[in-house]
Amino acid sequence: MIKYKIKEYTLLIIALMAIIWGAQAQEKIVTLSTELVKKTFADDEFVSIQRDIANLDPDVLAEGLDNDIKRKSFWINIYNANIQSQLQVNPEKYNDRNAFFSTPSVAVAGNLLSFDQIEHDILRRGAPKWSMGYIRNPLPFGVIKKWRVDVVDERIHFALNCGAIDCPPVVAYTEQDFEEQIEQNTSSYLKVVTTFDENSTTATTTPLMSWFRGDFGGKSGIKSFLYERKIVPFWGSALNLDFKEYDWTLDLENYSVPLAQE
DSSP: OHHHHHHHHHHHHHHHHHHHHHHHHHHTHHHHHHHHHHTTTOHHHHHHHHHHHHTSOHHHHHHHOOSHHHHHHHHHHHHHHHHHHHHHHOGGGGGGHHHHHHSOOEEETTEEEOHHIIIIIIISSSOOGGGTTSOOOSSOOHHHHHHSOSSOOGGGGGTOOOSBTTSOOBOOOOTTTHHHHHHHHHHHHHHHHOEEETTTTEEEEOTHHHHTHHHHTHHHHHHHHHHHTTSSSOOSTTOEEEEOOOOOOBOOOOBSSOGGGO
């Protein structure tokens, strides 16, 4: 009888420890991704954090990312940190961008994901990049369904840095400051890349807004988006839109705040 009691107590303690460990792991998931960005060029520390993220339990990750702010913070950080790290080591990968973005190379919670999966399946909720955001996959596979956002936030296009010189700067996003950080990065980026010609009432801006126009609600949504951030003086049918060519020249370490100051 005593032996059985000891066994029951042991199992109970193990179960409680698992619950406590799981809760602690959930609490630090977004923080792990934030630190991954900050330690991108600190080899040993980066590899250690990367290993912790790779070894997360898929269900613990899903439970820890229990709202869209956490999901966006985490996945944007994962995307940006790994882009910077991989291209720093092998910049020649950028010569075939399609293969670089579509080949699974990012280890997260026992799964190997591609940058395309993180951007289009998780953060854009299953919108193929060729669809401009007007079509979404209604049947995502296993972990993608657990990990993807509930609502697409068009501002992610001004948070993801694919390594090109025309990409927005990298920010180490945190759960607590996410809204302020992404809004500031969005507005700052658009002010730099957008021009307005009064004579033709034409705003010329980043092609990111054209490539993913469905995420913004079409052209009228793009105009409203620019107006709300005081990038253009008015919006509506009187405002014309034009889009620049994108400069894909490789440009690493484009951070909004130098890592040493983080």
